[in-house]
Each structure stands twice: as C-alpha cells, then as structure tokens.
Amino acid sequence: MGSLGNDALEANSLFNLNPLDTEEFRRQGHMIIDFLADYYRDIEKFPVRSQVQPGYLRKRLPESAPCNPESIETILQDVQNEIVPGITHWQSPNYFAYFPSSGSIAGFLGEMLSTGFNVVGFNWMSSPAATELESIVMDWFGKMLKLPNSFLFSGNGGGVLQGTTCEAILCTLTASRDQMLNKIGRDNIGKLVVYGSDQTHCALQKAAQIAGINPKNFRAVATNKSTEFGLSPDALEVAIQADLEAGLVPLFLCATVGTTSTTAVDPISPLCDVAKEYGLWVHIDAAYAGSACICPEFRHFIDGVEKADSFSLNAHKWFFTTLDCCCLWVKDPSALVKALSTNPEYLRNKATEARQVIDYKDWQIALSRRFRSLKLWMVIRSYGVANLRNxxxxxxxxxxxxxxxxxxxxxxxxxxxxxxxxxxxxxxxxxxxxxxxxxxxxxxxxxxxxxxxxxxxxxxxxxxxxxxxxxxxxxxxxxxxxxxxxxxxxxxxxxxxxxxxxxxxxxxxxx
Amino acid sequence: MGSLGNDALEANSLFNLNPLDTEEFRRQGHMIIDFLADYYRDIEKFPVRSQVQPGYLRKRLPESAPCNPESIETILQDVQNEIVPGITHWQSPNYFAYFPSSGSIAGFLGEMLSTGFNVVGFNWMSSPAATELESIVMDWFGKMLKLPNSFLFSGNGGGVLQGTTCEAILCTLTASRDQMLNKIGRDNIGKLVVYGSDQTHCALQKAAQIAGINPKNFRAVATNKSTEFGLSPDALEVAIQADLEAGLVPLFLCATVGTTSTTAVDPISPLCDVAKEYGLWVHIDAAYAGSACICPEFRHFIDGVEKADSFSLNAHKWFFTTLDCCCLWVKDPSALVKALSTNPEYLRNKATEARQVIDYKDWQIALSRRFRSLKLWMVIRSYGVANLRNxxxxxxxxxxxxxxxxxxxxxxxxxxxxxxxxxxxxxxxxxxxxxxxxxxxxxxxxxxxxxxxxxxxxxxxxxxxxxxxxxxxxxxxxxxxxxxxxxxxxxxxxxxxxxxxxxxxxxxxxx
Structure with a gap:
C-alpha cells in the first residue's frame, strides 16, 4: 500500500475506467459471490466467536490510506486474512448467541438489488417504487400477523421499515410526547413518564434519553419469577398512580413480546387496559418473537395488540432478512408525521402537495432512506408464508x-x-x-x-x-x-x- | 401467486433446501450480478425520473403474500416489469437532481460483504473486525481531509459511521444537550436554543424536534445574497445575544459546508469564534461538499474545523459509497457515550470492562449496527486517494x-x-x-x-x-x-x- 503523496502525478491508468463500469462490475461482482459462497461453505471451519485480542487489526493495517488503487484480488485476500479472523460468525450453524441475525439468499439478493439501484427514497417522488413496495409489503406482513385492520393502510394505519427497534421506539415516543405536550404545554416536558419493565430492552431507556425525557422519569417496573418475568398490569398501575400523585404525567408504555434476557412475554391485553385507562401510548416491542406470530400456534402472544398504538418487530432477527430491517406499524401515522415532518422547498413536488402519496421521510428520524422493502418482499415471495412458518x-x-x-x-x-x-x-x-x-x-x-x-x-x-x-x-x-x-x-x-x-x-x- | 391458506399441507419440496444453501446462493447470486450489470448497461434507456402515477404498484401486485415459494426467475421478471418503471434512476449518467448518490463497484462489493457476513456489531465483542476496521478507516479518512489530530483516535477524538446526517446531528445535539443540562439542571431543557441558518438542512430542525428542544427555540438565522447565502457571524452573534437577554441558553450551532439549495459555505472559522465565546457546541455539516475537501484546492472551505466539536460528511453522497454511510468525527467521544450509553447485563464482556475497546453502540442511536466500514475501506483502497481526488x-x-x-x-x-x-x-x-x-x-x-x-x-x-x-x-x-x-x-x-x-x-x- 502507498501513502498520501503527490497525487496529481500518481493517478494511474485505472483512472480511465469508470468506477461503475458495467463489465468490470460484472467481473468483480461474480468474484464476490464466489467469495461469499465459499465463506458459507467453509464457515464451520472458523471459531464461531472471534478469538482475536483488542487492537489486533491496527497492527495489521497501514496507518494511512493508499494513494494508488489496489486490485480487488489483493483486497479480497486481505478480507480473508485480516478481516475474517476478527469476525464473529453470526451466520455459523453453531451460533447460538444473543438473538439470531438470520440471513437468507433472498434477503441477500434483495439487499443487492437495493444497493445496486442505490436510490434515496426520502419521498414518493424520489423513487415511487421504493415507497409503494414498502407500503404493500407492510400490509402483506401485517395480514400474515393478523394485525387488526387499523394497523394497515386500508384501515388508515400503516407500516414503515426502520433500521432498528431503537429508532422505531424513538419515533413513536417522540410522536406521543408531542401529542401530549400539545395538550399540556411544552413547558411540562419534565413531567412526562415512560414505563417499561426491568426486562425491557435498553432501547427504551436510550430512546427516552434522546427524546429529552427526564432520566428520573423512566420507570423500569420490577418483574419476578412468579410472572415469569413478564410485566404485571397491577404493578404498572401502582407505578402510574404513584406518578400521578407526584404530579407527573404518564406518557408511554413499551410492552415486550419476547424479552432479550429470557424471551418473557408481557401480557399485552391487560397491560393495554391499564395503560389506556390513563391515556398512555402503548408500543409493543416484539423485536425477536414477533416473527413467530405468523404461526397460528404463536399468534395468541400478541392478543390485545388491537388495543395498542404501535407494534414493531425486527425482520433482521428471526425473519431471514439481513440487517437492518425493523418493521413498525402504527394506528395513527399522522402522529408520526406531525412530530417528524419537515418540508423544505427543494423537496416540494406535485404528488406530495396533492396528498396522493406517502412520504416516508416523515415517519422516521432520517430523511434519506434505503429501498429496504425489496429484501422483505423477496424473502416473503422466495419462501412463501407456509415455508416461513415451517x-x-x-x-x-x-x-x-x-x-x-x-x-x-x-x-x-x-x-x-x-x-x-x-x-x-x-x-x-x-x-x-x-x-x-x-x-x-x-x-x-x-x-x-x-x-x-x-x-x-x-x-x-x-x-x-x-x-x-x-x-x-x-x-x-x-x-x-x-x-x-x-x-x-x-x-x-x-x-x-x-x-x-x-x-x-x-x-x-x-x- | 397463491394466497394465505392451509400452510402445513402446502409447504412444498423447496422446503428441503436451506434458505442459505451454499450452491443455491452461488447460483442466485450470479444471476443477480448479471441482472444488475445489465441494468447499468441499459440504464440510459429508462426515463431518468420515474413516470409512474401514484398508486401504480398496488394495481399490479397481489393484496396478500403468497403462501408458496416463487422462483427467483419469476421474481426478477417482476423486478424488471413492475419495480424498474417505478424507480427514479439515481445511477443514471443523466441524473443531475438533488445531490448525487454516487455508487461504485467497490462500494457495492463492500455492501455485499457486509450483508454476507451479516454480523451485528453493537460492541467490539460481537465482531471485533467491525469495530476495529471502522476506527482505522475513520482515521484514514480524517487524515485524507487533514482534520486536526484532535478528531482522530490518536488525539483522543475519533470517528464513527452513522446512517445519515440526521442521525449524526441528533447524536451530537443530544450529547451537547446533556452536557449543558448536567450543568444547569434538567428543568432548564425548555431554555436551550439551537442555531443554524435559513439554508441549513432540515435535518437540524428535525433533530432538535426529536431531542426535545422547544420549537420556539430553533433559530434559522436569515442569510442573503450579499454573503452568498452563507451564515453571517455577526448575525449569529446578534441572535445569541438576544436569546441571552431573553434568559435563554444558547446550546448548539450547526454550520454547513455546501448547503442543499445552493452549496453555500458558512464561514467556519469566524462562526466558531463567535460560538465558542458563548460556549456553544459547533457541528460542521459537510454532508455534500466534505468529500471534495480531500483535494488540496478545496480544503480551505473547512479551515477552522479545528475549533469545532464535531464534523460530518456523507460518503454516500459524493464519495462512491452506497447509501447509507455518514462519517462523523468528534473531539470528545465521552460526551456521546455519556448521553447514549446503556449497559445491559447481556452485553457485559471482559473487553468492555477492561476498557480496551470501543463499543460503537454508545456513539449512535441504535444498538444494532451494520459493518459499514467495509464499503468505505474498499472504496478508498480500490481507487486510491489520488484517483478519488481526480x-x-x-x-x-x-x-x-x-x-x-x-x-x-x-x-x-x-x-x-x-x-x-x-x-x-x-x-x-x-x-x-x-x-x-x-x-x-x-x-x-x-x-x-x-x-x-x-x-x-x-x-x-x-x-x-x-x-x-x-x-x-x-x-x-x-x-x-x-x-x-x-x-x-x-x-x-x-x-x-x-x-x-x-x-x-x-x-x-x-x-
């Protein structure tokens, strides 16, 4: 590898090749497919958890970027020799850690297509297929989960693909926060209280921190073995009442279907009953176990979801869709849009102004967004619902x-x-x-x-x-x-x- | 396509094939490379901006997911016939809209490798190479931009890959907010003021909304033709002083190098001087134009960056790295970590506890994260700094x-x-x-x-x-x-x- 230098003179003949040259794309693309296919073939040869020591890679790579181009052959050799040893092989059949990151051929192909088209789908106009396929596939998936119609576009709800559950919770929390502050006044942000259990994913705590909820007002309600570490509706109500007595404003409950530590299931229906009595927004985090609910025998775990305001699961965990792909459904998209929309002049267009289209930039944190629905669409079509269940x-x-x-x-x-x-x-x-x-x-x-x-x-x-x-x-x-x-x-x-x-x-x- | 049905009976013979079967991966992977190479070859045949009407795709796709598997051949035919017409071709050579989304072979291959390994790199432990390559490549890129050492790991700063600028701004704003609230008390969140110009990307406004800044305290300082729509340091100071007089607390300035509307450049150095006098956190948003600053003749546009607290650019805009890839450097990573860290038991590990490693989950919104540095590494190595400049x-x-x-x-x-x-x-x-x-x-x-x-x-x-x-x-x-x-x-x-x-x-x- 070279070092930074007198570049104008050093640029070499490869410069004549466009970085997106079709035939070179074909040649290198085929190489990488074989590289990855060989990786999967050999994956059991590698220690599942990487055995490297902290700092291993800095010793092996140069301190500065190369001035001149290096061949794909050299780079792939380095991937094999320097990167693979530092990888923990989440795709290994002997991987039983955390939760799975379940890849599949269809998920991979969908990501490739999305990367190949490389469109930025902030609004409908910028690539109509990206928006439309997403809304269609989210309706498909919602029906597979037997979500109530109020979560589907046909029922004036709708689904959106986010990166991760953290983002999904942050967006719904922000929507509920602004809805409440519009009622009680912005000055009362310090009074808002967010509820989960001591088993709730730390994404909730992080989202609350980011959204400006006072850390003192984050309630991780204690669970215990008697309820198999599920959140008790009675304990929730006690916590809510104590907060009300203290002059605080209960805002948001995140209930979990399949906690990270033990896959505990919070009792959705009675929790919603309590929360709704006190006017809380209820989000159901089914990041891991939600996928299983496409099987009739598991569907009962989300009974009561019809009373919730939002529901999410990670298709990149247990639904064969590569990272990242968090599916979020909401009953009231306008709550998201009110909290998250910005409408700069340079994005103005007829379709948006005619209110004929969804502009997903207003349903999420970022403006730019990848064409994630391709991979979910390809997973569902390539395997079919029956096989996915199996x-x-x-x-x-x-x-x-x-x-x-x-x-x-x-x-x-x-x-x-x-x-x-x-x-x-x-x-x-x-x-x-x-x-x-x-x-x-x-x-x-x-x-x-x-x-x-x-x-x-x-x-x-x-x-x-x-x-x-x-x-x-x-x-x-x-x-x-x-x-x-x-x-x-x-x-x-x-x-x-x-x-x-x-x-x-x-x-x-x-x- | 079928419809949802009696699935236990309908699962067919394809079920015997593992969804990540090596040889089937190879076969389908090669097909998709050819599909995409043909797409690039033919890309000029398509209208650059999609010509479809709102709702076009719902008319063409079934209402529910298929029960049985469909072949990749059928699906790719549908991509060609139903999806491609709804795509606005950001990769077309005749695309001059918004800002570019500049793909490249190397960027594509890096994304494929990342997708193929499909690791979830929330902390060092979960895949050491993902963390270590990111910190190395961010130092490389920082040196290419001649960022001061205080933004590199060797200078106790450091870089991280986020999805988009919105996320980068939200993270730095949250860090600055919590730093300030720790000094002045959480109850004063309603007094914090965020500054940009009327040309600043709407990501700032959105980040401020999400972080709980009172919308009344968002200042879009007016610019005009006399400064080529750059933010005037004097106008900034007037705004800050007015807020101080009103009893508010100036918090955060986002200055832009290359605004979205006209690529205007805010004068970094004098703006930092004003902001630092009043104790503001300064973030430099060089989403579009930052990449150009690897060329000596453009570097002067970020002169003064050494006085800022954080700096970001989007490698997916004008640096041949496919969406999404926002590069964020900060001088004080601990400010991010204090605001964004969560340390659940199930992620505890020796490397973290020995403080020998970076856990990037504490530098960003989400916990889960893709192995994004692979694509940036491959872009830099495949083309070399000299060619990238050219x-x-x-x-x-x-x-x-x-x-x-x-x-x-x-x-x-x-x-x-x-x-x-x-x-x-x-x-x-x-x-x-x-x-x-x-x-x-x-x-x-x-x-x-x-x-x-x-x-x-x-x-x-x-x-x-x-x-x-x-x-x-x-x-x-x-x-x-x-x-x-x-x-x-x-x-x-x-x-x-x-x-x-x-x-x-x-x-x-x-x-």
Missing part, C-alpha cells in the same frame, strides 16, 4: 430438542420456561452439591462454563442474569443450523461441564 | 463545462456562484422581456421549464428557491456521468427553453 417451527423444534437433552440430565436446570426458540439453562446448584443459599458460587461456575465453551470456538452462546440468577442462553435461529448442530452443541456442553465440575473444589457426582 | 475534480470540471455553456447563452443567468459540482441557473428575466419587478412570472416560467425537461425522461434536475428566486439545480456527481452526458443535457435545456419561450405570452427573442 422454518420458524423448525427452530422452535430444535430448541425443544436441546431442552429435552438438558431435562434428561439432572445436572442441569432450565431456569425459565422455554417459549420460543431459546433455552435458558444453567448447571444446577444440586450438581455442585451446594445449597440454595450459595448462589454466588453457582453463578461463578456457570460463568466459567460459558467462557470455556466459547473459547473452544465450537459454539457461541451468551448469558443473562435475571432475578440474581446467571443463566446461559441457547438461542436457535441461525439459518444454517440443523439438528446435528444442536446435538454437537449438546456434546460441547456436556464435555465442558464434566471438566469444570471435576475441577470444582467440592467433589460432586459427574452424572 | 474523480471529484472531473465532476467539478463537468459542472464548469455546463456553467460555461449557460454563461455563453445570454438567455440564462447563473443565480449563485458555482463552488463545487452544482450549477444553479434560470432563464433570465431579460430573456422574457420583462422587468425585475415581475419575479413571479420568471419563477413560473422556470418551474415549467424544469417540469418539461423532467417529463422528457432525458434528464432529471431539481429546484430550489432562495431569496425568492426559483432556480434549477444541475448537480453533477452520478458516477456514470461523462462530458457527453453534460453536453446532451445542455441540448435538452436549450430545446425546452426554446419551446417554452416561444409559447410564452410575451414575444421574446429566441436567442
């Missing part, structure tokens, strides 16, 4: 399989009931021959077990601590995962548990 | 070429001086034989001229209204644009001007 069911089935193996081995404990495709487990205190009052040791041993498994490179799982209990999360959902990978993961769990229990100070039975 | 210069040269043609034809007027690669022009009042006091008619005629040209499908330009004057914006920067396209566009301008002047009620000379 894919999701296959992940749930594999999680059940893993759960069964744990249950049959009395050294382990399922810490919270499995609801979707994630199992939360730990080595039980009894396996360590210790009593219930010594949770610290149990947590420590499980911490070591997890780190030991992840260090092996054979699997990647992550953890949660809920109700003081450290648990290992086993989330099935990587697209390439098959039953044999779950069986192999179980062997890894057994081996590492054997080793760790054998080295444990207190002698315990090994099975 | 590409940008070639766009400026083509804009000059177009400007020269306008100047030589006395029917036209360059409304504001050209600074970068955009020309703002109009048919002059004199060409219409009317006096200066009848601007309405002039604006009307130019509106008709623009619409007439865009209707032809041969070019796409957009407009602005500044100081009451309607002008046509001719922005060069689409990657495929060559001199011959600019010549052809000039012919379109001439033809349509001839027609429109000939049909104009008042007889005027036709050349």
């Amino acid at each position: 894919y999701l069911r296959s992940h749930v089935k594999m999680a059940k399989q893993f759960e069964g193996l744990l249950v049959a081995d009395n050294r382990f404990e399922i810490v919270v009931p499995r609801t979707f495709a994630m199992v939360c487990f730990r080595v039980a205190p009894s396996a360590m021959g210790i009593t219930f009052n010594d949770e610290t040791n149990v947590n420590e041993l499980n911490t070591k077990l997890l780190e030991s498994m992840n260090m092996s490179g054979k699997v990647y799982m992550t953890h949660a601590v809920v109700g003081g209990v450290y648990m290992i999360r086993f989330a099935v959902g990587a697209t390439l995962t098959e039953e044999r990978h779950v069986s192999a993961a179980w062997k890894v769990v057994q081996e590492h548990t054997n080793t760790i229990l054998n080295s444990y100070p207190i002698r315990v039975r090994s099975n | 590409y940008l210069r070639s766009h400026v040269k083509m804009a000059k070429q177009f400007e020269g043609l306008l100047v030589a034809d006395n029917r036209f007027e360059i409304v504001v001086p050209r600074t970068f690669a955009m020309v703002c022009f109009r048919v002059a009042p004199s060409a219409m034989g009317i006096t200066f006091n009848d601007e309405t008619n002039v604006n009307e005629l130019n509106t008709k001229l623009l619409e007439s040209m865009n209707m032809s499908g041969k070019v796409y330009m957009t407009h602005a209204v500044v100081g009451g004057v309607y002008m046509i914006r001719f922005a060069v920067g689409a990657t495929l644009t060559e001199e011959r396209h600019v010549s052809a566009a000039w012919k379109v301008v001439q033809e349509h001007t001839n027609t429109i002047l000939n049909s104009y009620p008042i007889r005027v000379r036709s050349n």
Whole structure:
C-alpha cells in the first residue's frame, strides 16, 4: 500500500475506467459471490466467536490510506486474512448467541438489488417504487400477523421499515410526547413518564434519553419469577398512580413480546387496559418473537395488540432478512408525521402537495432512506408464508430438542420456561452439591462454563442474569443450523461441564 | 401467486433446501450480478425520473403474500416489469437532481460483504473486525481531509459511521444537550436554543424536534445574497445575544459546508469564534461538499474545523459509497457515550470492562449496527486517494463545462456562484422581456421549464428557491456521468427553453 503523496502525478491508468463500469462490475461482482459462497461453505471451519485480542487489526493495517488503487484480488485476500479472523460468525450453524441475525439468499439478493439501484427514497417522488413496495409489503406482513385492520393502510394505519427497534421506539415516543405536550404545554416536558419493565430492552431507556425525557422519569417496573418475568398490569398501575400523585404525567408504555434476557412475554391485553385507562401510548416491542406470530400456534402472544398504538418487530432477527430491517406499524401515522415532518422547498413536488402519496421521510428520524422493502418482499415471495412458518417451527423444534437433552440430565436446570426458540439453562446448584443459599458460587461456575465453551470456538452462546440468577442462553435461529448442530452443541456442553465440575473444589457426582 | 391458506399441507419440496444453501446462493447470486450489470448497461434507456402515477404498484401486485415459494426467475421478471418503471434512476449518467448518490463497484462489493457476513456489531465483542476496521478507516479518512489530530483516535477524538446526517446531528445535539443540562439542571431543557441558518438542512430542525428542544427555540438565522447565502457571524452573534437577554441558553450551532439549495459555505472559522465565546457546541455539516475537501484546492472551505466539536460528511453522497454511510468525527467521544450509553447485563464482556475497546453502540442511536466500514475501506483502497481526488475534480470540471455553456447563452443567468459540482441557473428575466419587478412570472416560467425537461425522461434536475428566486439545480456527481452526458443535457435545456419561450405570452427573442 502507498501513502498520501503527490497525487496529481500518481493517478494511474485505472483512472480511465469508470468506477461503475458495467463489465468490470460484472467481473468483480461474480468474484464476490464466489467469495461469499465459499465463506458459507467453509464457515464451520472458523471459531464461531472471534478469538482475536483488542487492537489486533491496527497492527495489521497501514496507518494511512493508499494513494494508488489496489486490485480487488489483493483486497479480497486481505478480507480473508485480516478481516475474517476478527469476525464473529453470526451466520455459523453453531451460533447460538444473543438473538439470531438470520440471513437468507433472498434477503441477500434483495439487499443487492437495493444497493445496486442505490436510490434515496426520502419521498414518493424520489423513487415511487421504493415507497409503494414498502407500503404493500407492510400490509402483506401485517395480514400474515393478523394485525387488526387499523394497523394497515386500508384501515388508515400503516407500516414503515426502520433500521432498528431503537429508532422505531424513538419515533413513536417522540410522536406521543408531542401529542401530549400539545395538550399540556411544552413547558411540562419534565413531567412526562415512560414505563417499561426491568426486562425491557435498553432501547427504551436510550430512546427516552434522546427524546429529552427526564432520566428520573423512566420507570423500569420490577418483574419476578412468579410472572415469569413478564410485566404485571397491577404493578404498572401502582407505578402510574404513584406518578400521578407526584404530579407527573404518564406518557408511554413499551410492552415486550419476547424479552432479550429470557424471551418473557408481557401480557399485552391487560397491560393495554391499564395503560389506556390513563391515556398512555402503548408500543409493543416484539423485536425477536414477533416473527413467530405468523404461526397460528404463536399468534395468541400478541392478543390485545388491537388495543395498542404501535407494534414493531425486527425482520433482521428471526425473519431471514439481513440487517437492518425493523418493521413498525402504527394506528395513527399522522402522529408520526406531525412530530417528524419537515418540508423544505427543494423537496416540494406535485404528488406530495396533492396528498396522493406517502412520504416516508416523515415517519422516521432520517430523511434519506434505503429501498429496504425489496429484501422483505423477496424473502416473503422466495419462501412463501407456509415455508416461513415451517422454518420458524423448525427452530422452535430444535430448541425443544436441546431442552429435552438438558431435562434428561439432572445436572442441569432450565431456569425459565422455554417459549420460543431459546433455552435458558444453567448447571444446577444440586450438581455442585451446594445449597440454595450459595448462589454466588453457582453463578461463578456457570460463568466459567460459558467462557470455556466459547473459547473452544465450537459454539457461541451468551448469558443473562435475571432475578440474581446467571443463566446461559441457547438461542436457535441461525439459518444454517440443523439438528446435528444442536446435538454437537449438546456434546460441547456436556464435555465442558464434566471438566469444570471435576475441577470444582467440592467433589460432586459427574452424572 | 397463491394466497394465505392451509400452510402445513402446502409447504412444498423447496422446503428441503436451506434458505442459505451454499450452491443455491452461488447460483442466485450470479444471476443477480448479471441482472444488475445489465441494468447499468441499459440504464440510459429508462426515463431518468420515474413516470409512474401514484398508486401504480398496488394495481399490479397481489393484496396478500403468497403462501408458496416463487422462483427467483419469476421474481426478477417482476423486478424488471413492475419495480424498474417505478424507480427514479439515481445511477443514471443523466441524473443531475438533488445531490448525487454516487455508487461504485467497490462500494457495492463492500455492501455485499457486509450483508454476507451479516454480523451485528453493537460492541467490539460481537465482531471485533467491525469495530476495529471502522476506527482505522475513520482515521484514514480524517487524515485524507487533514482534520486536526484532535478528531482522530490518536488525539483522543475519533470517528464513527452513522446512517445519515440526521442521525449524526441528533447524536451530537443530544450529547451537547446533556452536557449543558448536567450543568444547569434538567428543568432548564425548555431554555436551550439551537442555531443554524435559513439554508441549513432540515435535518437540524428535525433533530432538535426529536431531542426535545422547544420549537420556539430553533433559530434559522436569515442569510442573503450579499454573503452568498452563507451564515453571517455577526448575525449569529446578534441572535445569541438576544436569546441571552431573553434568559435563554444558547446550546448548539450547526454550520454547513455546501448547503442543499445552493452549496453555500458558512464561514467556519469566524462562526466558531463567535460560538465558542458563548460556549456553544459547533457541528460542521459537510454532508455534500466534505468529500471534495480531500483535494488540496478545496480544503480551505473547512479551515477552522479545528475549533469545532464535531464534523460530518456523507460518503454516500459524493464519495462512491452506497447509501447509507455518514462519517462523523468528534473531539470528545465521552460526551456521546455519556448521553447514549446503556449497559445491559447481556452485553457485559471482559473487553468492555477492561476498557480496551470501543463499543460503537454508545456513539449512535441504535444498538444494532451494520459493518459499514467495509464499503468505505474498499472504496478508498480500490481507487486510491489520488484517483478519488481526480474523480471529484472531473465532476467539478463537468459542472464548469455546463456553467460555461449557460454563461455563453445570454438567455440564462447563473443565480449563485458555482463552488463545487452544482450549477444553479434560470432563464433570465431579460430573456422574457420583462422587468425585475415581475419575479413571479420568471419563477413560473422556470418551474415549467424544469417540469418539461423532467417529463422528457432525458434528464432529471431539481429546484430550489432562495431569496425568492426559483432556480434549477444541475448537480453533477452520478458516477456514470461523462462530458457527453453534460453536453446532451445542455441540448435538452436549450430545446425546452426554446419551446417554452416561444409559447410564452410575451414575444421574446429566441436567442
């Protein structure tokens, strides 16, 4: 690689080639497809969790940008040698960490088309297909989820694709905030209160911070094992009443279907009943588990959604659509538009002024927006609703399989009931021959077990601590995962548990 | 296409194929590369601005999602027949509208790799390469722009890739807001004032709205022709002093290098001097023109940046990096982190706790983040700094070429001086034989001229209204644009001007 220099003289012959030259695009594009296909073919050879140390890459790359062009062959070699070792392989079939980032061929192709067209779809005018396909696909998906008509365009609601749940919550929170401040006066922003549970994704807290809600007015209502860490409507009401008595203004509730720590489900219907009594905006965050609700047997988890104001899920988590793709439906798009619209002269156009079109820039934070609906459209069409349901069911089935193996081995404990495709487990205190009052040791041993498994490179799982209990999360959902990978993961769990229990100070039975 | 139905029975044989099957990925991936290469080859055959009517797509697509899979061949046929007509071709060499969305082969390949790996890089741990490459490339780019060391990681500042400028402004505004409220008390949020000019991008207003700044406290300081629509430091100071006298708290200034309407440049250095005297956070929005500042001859436009707190540009505008890719540098990353961090248990890890790593989730709105640095890295390496400079210069040269043609034809007027690669022009009042006091008619005629040209499908330009004057914006920067396209566009301008002047009620000379 060169260094910054006397560039006018150094620009070389490649300059004659346009950076978007058609035939060069074709040549390099085919190369990258083969590169990625080989990556998927070989993916099990890499340690799932990257094993590099902090700062590894700065040692390997030059300090400054090259002055002269480098060939795609050289760059791809560097991707293989320098980048791939620093990647944690979310697409590996042995990836069971966090929540899945479930790629698919159709999702990938949709992203390629979107990148290839590279349109900026801030309003209808700037690329009508980008807006129209999005509204159509959001209606499709809404129907697949049996959302009430009030969330569809035909019912004067509608859906929009955002990047992430954080953005979806920030937009709906801002809409509800401005609706309320228009009633009670802007000076009262310091009185607004936002509610979630102690299991709600930190996106809510972050959105509240950004939207100017006083951090003192953020309520993470405590949950406990008796409700399987779901938010209790009674506890919510107690919190709301206390705030009202203190002269505050309850504003917004975020209820979760499938919490990040344990996939707990807040009881949507009774929570909405409480919230609506006090005039709160209710947002349902179904980032992970919402996708499963296209299966009739899971749909009941969002019963009551018809009483909510907004609902979102991440298609990039468990719906085969590559990052990023958060689906948000709202009942009252005008609330978003009132809070988020700006109408500069340079974007004025007839279609907008005739009120014939949606301008999605007014439904989100940013003005510029990618053509994200292409990938969701291609996922739904390429696989079809029936197969999509079966894919999701296959992940749930594999999680059940893993759960069964744990249950049959009395050294382990399922810490919270499995609801979707994630199992939360730990080595039980009894396996360590210790009593219930010594949770610290149990947590420590499980911490070591997890780190030991992840260090092996054979699997990647992550953890949660809920109700003081450290648990290992086993989330099935990587697209390439098959039953044999779950069986192999179980062997890894057994081996590492054997080793760790054998080295444990207190002698315990090994099975 | 089928409709929703009895899915358990209908799932067909394709279900046996994994949605990320390697060889099927290879087959379909190659198909899409050819599809896109053909699209670029044929792109001049399509009308640049889509000619469809609102609602066109709903008439062509089914109302519900298909139950059964559809082949990629069928879907691509639909992309060609149903989607492409609804696309405004931002990649067309005849696209001169808004600002460019300059794609390139390298940018496309980087996005493909990022999509293929599909990692979620919220923190270092979740994919070390994603974090480390980003910090390295942001230092590279910072050096290319000759940003002071205080914006680089080596100087305790640093850069981050966001989606868009809206997000970059919202993050820095939130950071400055919380810094100030920690000093003066949260109850004073209603006193904070945000400053820009009447030419500042509406992203500032939107960010202020979202961050809970009272809309009454948003100052769009008036600009005028005498300063070429740049923000006057004196006018800023007058506004600040008036707010102080009213008991308000000046907080944040957004200065622009290359405004959206006319590419005006606010005088960074004296504005920073004023702002710093009153303790404001200064953000420099160089979304469009920042890229040009890698050329020594344009660097002076950001002189004074060393006095600012944050600086951003959109690599997806004029730096060959596909949407979305906003580069943000800050001097004090801890201000961002304090305002935007959340540290849930399930993301706890050793690297973070040892403070050895950057966790970019705390530098932005969302937690989840794509591996965006790959595309910027590939653009810089594939073309090299020298060629990148020359590409940008070639766009400026083509804009000059177009400007020269306008100047030589006395029917036209360059409304504001050209600074970068955009020309703002109009048919002059004199060409219409009317006096200066009848601007309405002039604006009307130019509106008709623009619409007439865009209707032809041969070019796409957009407009602005500044100081009451309607002008046509001719922005060069689409990657495929060559001199011959600019010549052809000039012919379109001439033809349509001839027609429109000939049909104009008042007889005027036709050349």
